[in-house]
Amino acid sequence: MTKKPEMLALDNQLCFAFYSVSHAFSRAYRPFLDPLGLTYPQYVVLLVLWEQDDLTVKEIGDRLFLDSGTLTPLLKRLEAAGHIRRTRDRKDERQVRVLLTETGRTMRDKAEEIPRQVGCVLGLSFDEVRAFTQEVAKLRGRLHDSAAVSAKS
Amino acid sequence: MTKKPEMLALDNQLCFAFYSVSHAFSRAYRPFLDPLGLTYPQYVVLLVLWEQDDLTVKEIGDRLFLDSGTLTPLLKRLEAAGHIRRTRDRKDERQVRVLLTETGRTMRDKAEEIPRQVGCVLGLSFDEVRAFTQEVAKLRGRLHDSAAVSAKS
DNA sequence: CACAATCTAATCGCGCACAATCTAAATCCA
DNA sequence: TGGATTTAGATTGTGCGCGATTAGATTGTG
Numbered sequence: 308m309t310k311k312p313e314m315l316a317l318d319n320q321l322c323f324a325f326y327s328v329s330h331a332f333s334r335a336y337r338p339f340l341d342p343l344g345l346t347y348p349q350y351v352v353l354l355v356l357w358e359q360d361d362l363t364v365k366e367i368g369d370r371l372f373l374d375s376g377t378l379t380p381l382l383k384r385l386e387a388a389g390h391i392r393r394t395r396d397r398k399d400e401r402q403v404r405v406l407l408t409e410t411g412r413t414m415r416d417k418a419e420e421i422p423r424q425v426g427c428v429l430g431l432s433f434d435e436v437r438a439f440t441q442e443v444a445k446l447r448g449r450l451h452d453s454a455a456v457s458a459k460s
Numbered sequence: 461m462t463k464k465p466e467m468l469a470l471d472n473q474l475c476f477a478f479y480s481v482s483h484a485f486s487r488a489y490r491p492f493l494d495p496l497g498l499t500y501p502q503y504v505v506l507l508v509l510w511e512q513d514d515l516t517v518k519e520i521g522d523r524l525f526l527d528s529g530t531l532t533p534l535l536k537r538l539e540a541a542g543h544i545r546r547t548r549d550r551k552d553e554r555q556v557r558v559l560l561t562e563t564g565r566t567m568r569d570k571a572e573e574i575p576r577q578v579g580c581v582l583g584l585s586f587d588e589v590r591a592f593t594q595e596v597a598k599l600r601g602r603l604h605d606s607a608a609v610s611a612k613s
Numbered sequence: 614c615a616c617a618a619t620c621t622a623a624t625c626g627c628g629c630a631c632a633a634t635c636t637a638a639a640t641c642c643a
Numbered sequence: 644t645g646g647a648t649t650t651a652g653a654t655t656g657t658g659c660g661c662g663a664t665t666a667g668a669t670t671g672t673g
Binding site for chain 1: 584
Binding site: 516 | 650651652653654655660661662
């Protein structure tokens with residue numbers, strides 16, 4: 308009555324493929340981020356702010372699928388490093404607005420070349436990368452949707 | 461002289477797609493793993509041992525791309541929970557052999573249905589999942605290869 | 614207006630990841 | 644054989660992720 312025995316084989320687990328490739332990416336970025344004094348999650352937060360500055364913690368979290376428990380200490384470290392400023396919103400004192408400093412903005416120029424440099428070892432064309440990225444994002448969306456459904460209690 | 465402005469856009473980052481989908485998977489597995497008292501990394505270690513029992517810490521690490529700094533405390537928790545035993549190898553006292561207990565083996569039956577249940581929200585056929593998994597593993601291989609090359613110093 | 618419900622961050626605790634370092638065992642090889 | 648090198652695992656410190664809780668501000672409703 309056991310299902311296909313390979314059902315639990317590690318090499319058939321899509322989740323493990325993502326889990327391990329995600330760490331591999333983080334390691335691949337490290338040589339480029341270390342000189343900038345950034346961790347990968349910190350870099351991702353800056354990606355968000357470089358696209359749109361002056362966001363609340365909640366807005367950053369929505370974009371990155373992270374909550375304040377993760378973001379608050381991370382943002383404090385980015386602030387201590389001089390990349391951002393955090394200020395309570397005057398209109399709504401619940402919210403904390405995150406703004407890039409001049410240092411944080413200029414950091415963007417140093418980061419500009421990183422995706423290409425890491426990407427060139429992937430052996431994928433620009434279009435392939437984009438198609439792949441969208442496929443993966445689609446899966447992520449389905450996982451989130453199902454989580455939302457099961458949390459509808 | 462700025463490159464394509466969308467080069468750093470979050471939605472074009474393959475790395476972020478993997479980063480975020482990996483966490484989404486971990487969250488999707490949680491409702492199934494919590495009742496078993498397992499975290500996702502612990503579950504993955506058991507996947508390895510269910511495929512082949514009596515491995516050293518190194519062998520598990522090679523399979524999962526993790527080192528002893530991560531595995532040692534994780535394995536101690538699995539041992540404390542009664543799923544495995546850890547014993548020094550008599551032939552080579554440097555090595556620690558990891559063996560499933562009866563509890564650990566029977567846990568496999570409870571885990572058997574998890575991948576299918578999570579997988580059914582993905583909207584992918586078995587073949588699609590497999591193809592996707594292999595594509596992702598191929599990328600992981602290229603990242604590891606390039607890391608190995610740059611570490612050839 | 615009062616006051617409950619909702620919302621935003623912050624905080625705390627735990628469990629990874631991982632670099633760096635350490636110890637001890639095994640292997641190499643002059 | 645014996646010292647140098649290599650290897651396996653453990654340890655330490657830092658930084659995430661995230662569930663759970665808390666504090667404080669805002670909104671909704673009678």
